Structures are given as C-alpha cells and as structure tokens.
Amino acid sequence: MAQALCTNAAGTQCRATSSCRRAAAPRVAVPARVQQQQQSSRAAAAPAASRVAGRRAASVVASAVAEQAASQQQAPVTQEWYALVANAEFYCNDPQNESLAEQLRERVRYYKEQNREMDFYLVPNPAWLDAKFPAQGKQVKRPCMALVSTDKQWIIFMKLRLDRVLKIDLAGMSKDEALQAGEALPEFKKLDKWTAPYPMYTPGWWKAFYPPGAN
Template structure:
C-alpha cells in the first residue's frame, strides 16, 4: 500500500488532508499504523491481510469510507480500544523496505514519492 503504483495517489490524499486540518486549526484524527498490533486480536482478519501491512486509523467514519473507496486491496473494519492500543505498531516499516523503481520502467508523469514518506503520518508525528 505504501509503495504500490495502484495507490500512488495515497500520499497526496494524506498530505492534502493534513494541509486542510492545519489551515482550519483542526486536530489530526488519522494516522498510518504499520503492522498494527490490534490485528493480533483478530486472527481471521489477519489471515486475509497480506503481511507486512499498514492500517489507516481514523476517528472520522465519512473519511474512512472515502479512503476505502480510493485505495486498492484494502480491508475496512473497526477496532475498539484506547488510542494507545489502536495506534500501537508491532514493527515499523523501514524507509528502504522497498526496492527503488527502475527509472526506465516508470511511466508516470511525476516522480515516485520519496522513501519513508509515510513516517510523517505515524502516531506522534502530527507536526512533521
């Protein structure tokens, strides 16, 4: 999801949402949680999700529906618990976790997003 050409617009969706929140002085209510710990309590769901994985966690149901419609190969669900429990990661995803694209095969009219772009959306990085 973080490095998939089918979801190449995903970083832009998150950046635009963050920009809007900052301009309207709204507190951020969405995060990227790599390898979320809450999946350990959901073995049936965990089996359906390719590993390693990433969760987009938000308290905004309408925006959650929007994100689900904009992305490929996602599972939409709900979790209950404290903020700390819902945002806990079993393992972060390294900036160099993905092989760099072959420039001769990259056909998009824009450059690939920089490795590690997702770290700005980890819980606790709201000011990044």
C-alpha cells in the first residue's frame, strides 16, 4: 500500500507520518443569533455615521454663513451719487421752475416722517464739475448748481420734471466729494413780473438744502 509523501523542512520528501501531518483548523459555525446581532449592529451604525456626517456638514455651512455675514458687516457700503446740473438762476429764480422749492420741502417732510437720513442736496457751483467732467461743464452756464442724490430713480424722475438739466453719474465719488461746493451764488435779480397766485418764494430759499458747511 502506497504511503503519502510530504516535504520536510530541508526540502526533501519523506513518508508522511502522524508527526508531520498538519491538522486542518476546524471551521466553527456562527450561531444564527450572533449573525443577527452583528447585522443589527452594522445596520444601527450606518444611520449614526450618517447623522454625524450631517452634523459636521451643517457645522461647516453655518461657519461659512457666519464668516460671510461678518465680512459683509465689515465691508463699507458704497453709495453711488447722481447729479442734475443746470444754471443756478434756472434752479433758483426761474418762474417756470418755481415748484422746485415746494417739491424739495415735501421730500424733507416725508423723510422726517420715515426717519430717513437726508440723501439729496443742492450744491452751488460743484467743485467736481470742471475737475472731473470738463466736457459736460462746458455745456452749463455759470454760476451753476447741482441737485445731487443717491436715489437714482428719483433723479431720473426729476430729470424728466425739470427737463433743462444735465444728468451726470458721479461714479466712484465719496459723499464728501459729491457734496463739495465751490463759490457762493450771487444775488439774483428780482423778477419784474410774477403771475403766480401766491407770493414769490423768499430769496435764498435754496440755502436750506445746501450740504453742511456750504456757503
């Protein structure tokens, strides 16, 4: 009867004996209850991991939103100014334009009712006209005046209402630059004829709408 051969540590074959046979490790069957517990543990761990990942993602989003809000608060708000430029006598002493004073007074009253900060002024001989807009400045008779505001829609409305004015966008100008006035306006000649059913406005009414510090 043939005997099985095995290979010893020296690499030579020898007859298999009980001492050189390797016993195969027995396979232990996992009870069904243990398998169910393992599956339940894995199933329970998946939602928990998902919740942790969700909380981390929410935390990252919240941090990003907070950083964006902080940067927006720190960044200065830039206001754009717009101007309507015309001869000063047209603004102040033209009977066809005498309603301007009442329009500005009504706007001031409305702003006070709304607790709104003043954002429109009459600027006599604006310093920026010749300095930054020389071409437009040549089209305006002197002395001149500018109605300036940050309310673009209102400026467009006033342009249509006043008609004989030059609209200029003061892009990139600060408030101080937009409101910088030049020489004081001279005394205007009193009109010989006044046809309106109410008294003429008091000369100098426009000074109530000057920027702080203007002459």
